[in-house]
Amino acid sequence: MIERLNGGQQRHRKLTLISAAAGFGKTTLAAQWLGECSRPAAWLSLDEGDNDPARFLAYFVAALRTVAPNAGEGALGVLLAPQLPPIEAIMTPLINELAEIEPPFILILDDYHVIENELIDRAMIFLLERLPSRMHLVIVARKDPGFSLAKLRARDQLTELRAADLRFTAAEAGGFLHRTMGLELSPDNAAALEARTEGWAAGLQLAAISMRDRQDVDGFVRTFNGTHPYVVDYLIEEVLRRQPDSVKSFLLQTSVLERMCGPLCDAVLDVKGDEPDGQTMLQELERANLFIVPLDDERRWYRYHHLFADLLRRRQQGPDAAELRVRASVWHENNGDELEAFRYAAAAGDIDRAARLIEGSGMPLLFRGAAMPVLEWLNSLPKRELNTRPSLLVLHASALLFVGRMADVEPRLQAAEAAIAGATPDERGRDLIGHIASIRATLAVARHQADEIAKQSRRALAYLHPDNLPVRTATTWALGYACHLRGERAAAGRAYAEALAVSDRIGHYIVGVMSAIGLGNIQETDNRLELAETSYRDVLRRVGDAPLPAVCEAHLGLARIGYERNDLEAARQHGQESARFAPLLESTDRALACELFLARLRRAEGDRGGAAAAAARAELLARQHGFAHRLPEIAAVQAELLLSEGDAEAAAERVRPYELPLSQARICLAQGEWSAALDLLETLGERAKEENREDERLRATILEALARQAAGDGKQALNRLRDALALAEPGGFVRIFVDEGEPMRRLLIEAHSRGIKRGYIAKLLGAFRSALPAAQALIEPLSERELEVLRLVEQGFSNQEIGERLFLALSSVKGHNRNIFDKLHVRRRTEAVARARELGLL
CATH class of the missing domain: 1.10.10.10 (Winged helix-like DNA-binding domain superfamily/Winged helix DNA-binding domain)
Known part of the structure; x- marks a missing residue:
């Protein structure tokens, strides 16, 4: 069998599958092979709890890091997110990192049969289809994985070992019973046991343990029937009956543990000073081959053979098992693993303890990527338990919000309010009222309802306990978003800055990222492009290589900044990255924003058809998904495209339903109505200055300069241009001038000849010379x-x-x-x- 396993490596197959029922020595074979193999190997033992994709991937990366210490750095960041992006988006950068690992290596996924999550199967399919050439995957399982193996077989990319391959021959059975189990059996008895167990390794092991210290070995072999349906139960009964009481008690009580170490066993068994400690017992069990599997090279963590553990737990039911699980929960909490502590409390049926652990010490489990296990536990509770505990109803609503089930959130909030109605709220009750309002504020964020966000956020901050920093910080960010939607930029900036500072202090990863994005948006609209760039790059730094969908906005911001600086290549690259992540942000307008940016970029590149198509796609998205607040911006872009084609009448019709003074001023200029254009621009400029809307003020000033030039007022045109240059130079704006075309170029030449900001104007005029593709540039200027x-x-x-x-x-x-x-x-x-x-x- 070792030769077959090595053959799969030599033929560069992608996957080795070792699949057979329990007890056929699958794990032992894999471990023996790795011991003889020269390649480094990572090993991941799975259990039922690993069906949570975030937990599976976290352990997956941790296993890989035993081979390559820095592997999966980006993936670990995104696993902290409350809602995972599509599994393919996580695996892509991880696979890219795996391709950089130099020595060929092996990854073992042991007990993969416990995985029943389609997302995890999809991750494995995605990995196998793109598996780096230096990596080999091994799956050890009691049954075939949930994904199809047909393509791998057809392409000769799969090595398979099954029960027929793993059965002991008579000679192998004799060697195992003699060398491993220490039994002196006659060849006939060894052959008889092999025949009756059909070469089943676990059956031979159980039989061997039962035969220890027996006088009548021949009689045991004669009566032993390895095919009997109750043979396993019988043998384990025999094994347990022959153990000392101390070992039997240890086995039964620790069977409630999924993974165990010495100190955890001591805590669960409440070991006294004169009793053997847990680590000693675990090592003795391993030496005695009592179905215990080490999980690390240091022999610190162990688990029981699954079949053995199942049967032990069948005997260890009732109040005692619940108490043991509570002790395990306490130990994990004291050792900083609140998620495992929660799992044991939930398994013990200790609702109060589980609910408290969900809230976490400083950071709720929901904010640490544990939304799915929390939601599964809450869904498992009887309705009477939920409906009489408003705190659980609020947790349920919060968990539903994290997994994107928006429609199910409000009924839980209303049930929570009904449960606390009529009672004078104490400190805990007030905090719950605040949490309800915070959840409603988040729902309103998804709908871009500024007034509702602000109303609920202020209510939340008035009721939330001062120490409830995670929820207060998320609420502060939501209030900033409401201010941002209403154009209250200074207030929005203060809220984002506060949320960012607190998030950094308490480790609130997601709110920290969103706050940095919000600050970048504010700085960008304030024309502080350098600060905005720093904020957006800070977002990318925080996220790393993790495919967190929120980086869509950071890349889009960097694309806009690159465009304004006339670095169209950087703008294109960041725009493409933003568009790649935009579809992952469901129920948002990010894909629409990417299309609008693409329309501007295509127009700058001279592709009028591409620009119009992108704007049309943006309008379609707005109408399909109810993003009515984006329709005015779309109309403005489409009007500019129509004006560039000389159709002022169509442009006027396009913007007629909206209040768009800049667009209307452009239309007036195209129609030769200088006075009307100046009236619009002067009013807009004054209002923008009063309200500190620096981006609008700059655009209005530039357009007013062109309007005065067209009207024949050259002196005032130069004055307004001077003002525009003063506003634009600190941010390094270029395209805002270049996009105005030949009239702006002539005005800049005139300003340059008069000594106005010659260095900056020289830079702008240089951009004019390279702004148009060569095929579209004039061979000779018009006289x-x-x-x-x-x-x-x-x-x-x-x-x-x-x-x-x-x-x-x-x-x-x-x-x-x-x-x-x-x-x-x-x-x-x-x-x-x-x-x-x-x-x-x-």
């Missing part, structure tokens, strides 16, 4: 006379009428038209007007 002719063409005048207005012969007008068409790469007057608008010449 002033050609621009005059083009403006009259735009207004619809005939060649004859243009000649009369400019005092030119008809042949001269036609000559100018030919030059204009050649320089713009067009053939018709309408095409010339549209092209000129696209290039910003009109």
Whole structure:
């Protein structure tokens, strides 16, 4: 069998499956093989509790780190999230890290038959399809895994060992009974036992233990029937009956433990000073081959053979077992493992203790990636227990919120309020009222309901206990988000900063990330691009390589900043990363925001069709998912695209339902209504200054400069441009000027000639020269006379009428038209007007 296992390695197969019923020596074989194999190996023993994907992946990474100490750094970060992203998003960066491990290595997943979670099976499929060439996966299980093996078989990527391969031959049985179990049996008796157990290793082991100290070995062998349905129960009865009372008691009482170490056993058994300590007992059990399996090389942690443990637990039921589990819970809590402490309290039926442990010491288990086990326990409780305990109802609502079951949250909150109605709330009751309000604030965040978020957040902060920092901090962030939605940027910034500081102090990972994103948003709209970039990069630092969906917003912020600085390659890369994570943020408008950014980027690249398609996709998402608050922004982008095509009337129709003064001012400029445009821009600029809306103020100032230039007021145009440059230079803005096209370029040239911010303007003019793709750039600029002719063409005048207005012969007008068409790469007057608008010449 060792040769077959080695053969799978030599043929570079991806997976080895060792599958057979309990007791066939699967784990022993794998351990023996690894002992003879030169490759480093990681070993993960699984149990039923590992069906939680977060827990499974945490142990998965921990096992890998025994081979590569830094493996899975990013994945560990995302496992702290209250809601895991899709399993493929977690596995992708992990697989990339595994590919960097230099020596070929093996990963063993022992007892995989306990895994019944489809997400974990999907993770394994995803891993096997992309398995790095230096990694080999081994699955040891009592049954085949839940995913299909057909493709691996067809591609010769699978080595399989099954019960028929694992059965002992007569010679092997004799060797095992003699060398391992220390029995001196005749060849006939060894062969008889092998035949009656059908080579089943556990059966041979159980028989051997039963035969110790027996005088009539021949009689035992004659009466032993390895195929009898109760043989296992019979043999374990025989094994237990022959053990000293101290060993029997130890076995039965510690059977309630999934994993055990010496100090844990001492606590559960309440060991006194004159009794053998747990570590000694565990080592003696291992030496006696009493179905105990070491879980680490240091022989600190152990577990019982599953079959043995099941039968021991069948004998150890009732109040005593519950008390033992409570002791295990206390030990785990005292040793800092509150999740395991909760699991044992829940198994013991100690509702009060389990509920207290969920709240955690400083940080609730819900905020530490344990939403699923908490929710499963709460779902298992009788309704009468839940309905009479408002604290459990609130926990239930919170757990449902964490796993995204929004529709189920409010009924639990209402039930909790009904349970506490009529009673004068004490300190604990007030905190529950505050927690209910905080949950409702979070529900309103998902719906972008600013007033409801603010109302519930303020109520929560008024009732929550001052020491309930995790919930208070999450509520503070929600209040900041409400202020942000309402345009109260200073208040939002203060709330985000406070939430960030407290989160860092108490280790509230998710709220820390969200607060840093919020701060970056505020800094960006305040035109403080350098600070915003620092905040967004801080988010990426906090998250690391973990595929936390929240990084979508950080990448989108960096994309916008890259765009404004005219670093279109960086903008494109961050935009792509943001779009990759956006679908993972269900029930949010992040995918829509990515499409809007893509529309701006495509327009800058000269791809008008791509820009229009992205804007259309954004509008479709808004209408499909009810993101009505984004429709005005979408309309503004679409209006700019229509204006670039020379269709001011369609642009006006597009923005008519909304109050969009910047868009309306642009339309007025396109229609030659300078006075109306200036009225709009002056009002907008003054209001933006009063309300500290620096982004709107900058855009209004830039557009006012262009409006005054178009109206013939060159002096005021330069003054307003000077103001805009002063606002934009600290943030390093470039595209905000370049996107205004040729009129802005001419105004900047004029400002440069007058000594206005020459260094900054030189940078901007350099960006103008590289702003358009080479295929779209003018071979030769239009002369002033050609621009005059083009403006009259735009207004619809005939060649004859243009000649009369400019005092030119008809042949001269036609000559100018030919030059204009050649320089713009067009053939018709309408095409010339549209092209000129696209290039910003009109």
